[in-house]
Amino acid sequence: MPRTRSTIRDVAREAGVSHQTVSRVINESAEVLPETRARVEAAIASLGFRPSAIARSMAHGRTNTLACIAPNLTDYTLASVIEGAELEARRLGYFLLSSSANDAQDFHALVDELVGNRRVDGLIVINPYIDARYESVPQNFPVVFVGACSHDKSICSVSLDDERAAYDATRHLIALGHQRIAMVTGPVEEDCSRDRSDGYLRALQEAGLPVEPALTIEGDWSATSGKDAMIALAQGKHLPSAIFAQNDRMALGVLHTARDMGLRIPEQLAVIGVDDMPLSSYFDPPLTTMHQDMPQIGREATLMLVGTINKTVEACTQMKLSAHLIMRQSTSEGGN
Amino acid sequence: MPRTRSTIRDVAREAGVSHQTVSRVINESAEVLPETRARVEAAIASLGFRPSAIARSMAHGRTNTLACIAPNLTDYTLASVIEGAELEARRLGYFLLSSSANDAQDFHALVDELVGNRRVDGLIVINPYIDARYESVPQNFPVVFVGACSHDKSICSVSLDDERAAYDATRHLIALGHQRIAMVTGPVEEDCSRDRSDGYLRALQEAGLPVEPALTIEGDWSATSGKDAMIALAQGKHLPSAIFAQNDRMALGVLHTARDMGLRIPEQLAVIGVDDMPLSSYFDPPLTTMHQDMPQIGREATLMLVGTINKTVEACTQMKLSAHLIMRQSTSEGGN
DNA sequence: ATGAAAGCGCTAACAA
DNA sequence: TTGTTAGCGCTTTCAT
Numbered sequence A, B: 001m002p003r004t005r006s007t008i009r010d011v012a013r014e015a016g017v018s019h020q021t022v023s024r025v026i027n028e029s030a031e032v033l034p035e036t037r038a039r040v041e042a043a044i045a046s047l048g049f050r051p052s053a054i055a056r057s058m059a060h061g062r063t064n065t066l067a068c069i070a071p072n073l074t075d076y077t078l079a080s081v082i083e084g085a086e087l088e089a090r091r092l093g094y095f096l097l098s099s100s101a102n103d104a105q106d107f108h109a110l111v112d113e114l115v116g117n118r119r120v121d122g123l124i125v126i127n128p129y130i131d132a133r134y135e136s137v138p139q140n141f142p143v144v145f146v147g148a149c150s151h152d153k154s155i156c157s158v159s160l161d162d163e164r165a166a167y168d169a170t171r172h173l174i175a176l177g178h179q180r181i182a183m184v185t186g187p188v189e190e191d192c193s194r195d196r197s198d199g200y201l202r203a204l205q206e207a208g209l210p211v212e213p214a215l216t217i218e219g220d221w222s223a224t225s226g227k228d229a230m231i232a233l234a235q236g237k238h239l240p241s242a243i244f245a246q247n248d249r250m251a252l253g254v255l256h257t258a259r260d261m262g263l264r265i266p267e268q269l270a271v272i273g274v275d276d277m278p279l280s281s282y283f284d285p286p287l288t289t290m291h292q293d294m295p296q297i298g299r300e301a302t303l304m305l306v307g308t309i310n311k312t313v314e315a316c317t318q319m320k321l322s323a324h325l326i327m328r329q330s331t332s333e334g335g336n
Numbered sequence C: 001a002t003g004a005a006a007g008c009g010c011t012a013a014c015a016a
Numbered sequence D: 001t002t003g004t005t006a007g008c009g010c011t012t013t014c015a016t
Helices: A008-015 A019-026 A034-047 A053-060 A076-091 A104-116 A132-136 A162-175 A191-206 A223-234 A248-260 A278-282 A294-309 B008-015 B019-026 B034-047 B053-060 B076-091 B104-116 B132-136 B162-175 B191-206 B223-234 B248-260 B278-282 B294-309
Strands: A065-070 A095-100 A122-126 A143-146 A157-160 A181-185 A216-218 A242-245 A270-275 A288-291 A318-321 A324-326 B065-070 B095-100 B122-126 B143-146 B157-160 B181-185 B216-218 B242-245 B270-275 B288-291 B318-321 B324-326
Touching (some): A008 A019, A008 A034, A019 A034, A053 B053, A065 A076, A065 A104, A065 A294, A076 A095, A076 A122, A076 B095, A095 A104, A095 B095, A104 A122, A157 A162, A157 A294, A162 A181, A162 A242, A162 A270, A162 A288, A181 A223, A223 B278, A248 A270, A248 B278, A278 B223, A278 B248, A294 A318, B008 B019, B008 B034, B019 B034, B065 B104, B065 B294, B095 B104, B122 B294, B143 B294, B157 B162, B162 B181, B162 B242, B162 B270, B162 B288, B181 B191, B181 B223, B181 B248, B223 B242, B248 B278, B294 B318
Parallel strands (some): A065 A095, A143 A157, A157 A318, A270 A288, B065 B095, B065 B122, B122 B143, B143 B157, B181 B216, B242 B270
Antiparallel strands (some): A288 A324, B288 B324
């Protein structure tokens, strides 16, 4: 084994052919005599030759790398999407570079470097409307957004059918006989939160229930904000009999705080979330929630992105996946 | 704006200099007349020129990309390490490619492609001993392992001081007066689990407490395995008065199951974990645990890796970070 | 079926 | 200080 990596030319010399023939062999182009191919393959093996990804990228003008940008990499929902995206990317012959961007400025700098310097062939952006980030993505560059993008139909996106998931969650509570149903939302600037709020409202209206603005509290997806929401609700005149939290972490905060207040769940207060994170079934009581398949959202986003890169997919598609109800004891004793 | 990306030569032509001068400008090499520099910069701006990362990599023989391989990307501990690593990487001018590998075969294929094809300059491997993965990492390639590697001192690694964290956790229980302390471990093939077990044993022995093998149950880090462990313990002759779970998720499973069995916590059973994940303070009761700074482990690993790449750090270092006790109500009423 | 030549966009080494 | 000449390792014409 030579101390410096061998190149296509070393192989060519060793096999007594031109470097181009070696290129043909490693690219499996058919036009090589079996005997020649064998000689080349022997040379490759004996030299331990491995083609350089960089040189290939250089010649092709492609990096075979995608990037995924999320607000952070640790939230279970985000990490699940990323994991799904990464698996699908690898299946399609790409690597996935994942980065977190806290704010619009970070995001912009990141995109600028990734896209401007052509480090990647395409971009997946999770939560495009979390701040102005949607706006700093360059035109004519393959991008797929993950998460609700309801107010712009001209872009590619994959997301949960948020409106429907919230509608179904609220319907579940209504079916159990609840009349005063509170809601803890995500940040209102995110389309995702707004869509879920829409679903909640539609369910109430369809059922002829009054909409009390005081029963809607804005959170930030964290358990702590769920706790704060519960405290705020408890200060109102009389408590709602059920709470729809727009995600499981906030539902956990609500649950925990309600218990601290001595409320019996679900008898005195029913709680439902969205996500179905693995720990949800270990909450006390186990949380009823709308299950969403986040890895699949990641996979679909990657598929769509690669389709866009290869122009095998039309310009913009919006895909919505559906959630389904997982009944546990936080809404009804017999839940499970 | 031309429809094809402009290159260093386009800029050179526009500015009336050689392409090499342009290269000097973008690399901030001092040897450029201010006036020339200004002309070049104007040309760069007017053409919207951005240097190609690939071409630079090609010329330099460096990708400015690192990879991090973990068993998965969703476990909070792993995701936190990755997030820390990614931030530090970016600070140092690298991108981080993170991938999950379920088993030894996946892992091997991934490393082979990443390293063999020179897609990255260095590798961070989380949980090197989860299976045979440590063995399939090539020699002479910059690698840093994250997680205990106690049985091989000849490699670079960053990890929690697992033995010490477990020792301290167990000491805490002993200090509260517990005499029969059970332990739920991670998979025994992982050094991390073994080191934590060692710490537990040392604390017991130092305190002169008997070691009952039946009180040690092997789990797999999941909440479900914590549940199973609790069930197994409940089938023994008499219950321990305290349980040390080697991570928080298993502690949650224990907690939840113990409550289902009607045990009062912490009066009848005290529980302590390791990790301090954000949700731990929302468990019922809030979980006493050993806090570890996982993002920092990631940051240190990246720092060490980049040091190895640049040969500014000596061949192998093993760094251990320490955990500290977070007292909550799962071990003592007045915990918080 | 194979080879020769040119080029991807940049940097490094040397010359002027 | 600046320009010229070679690569980096591969792919893509176009010949043969």
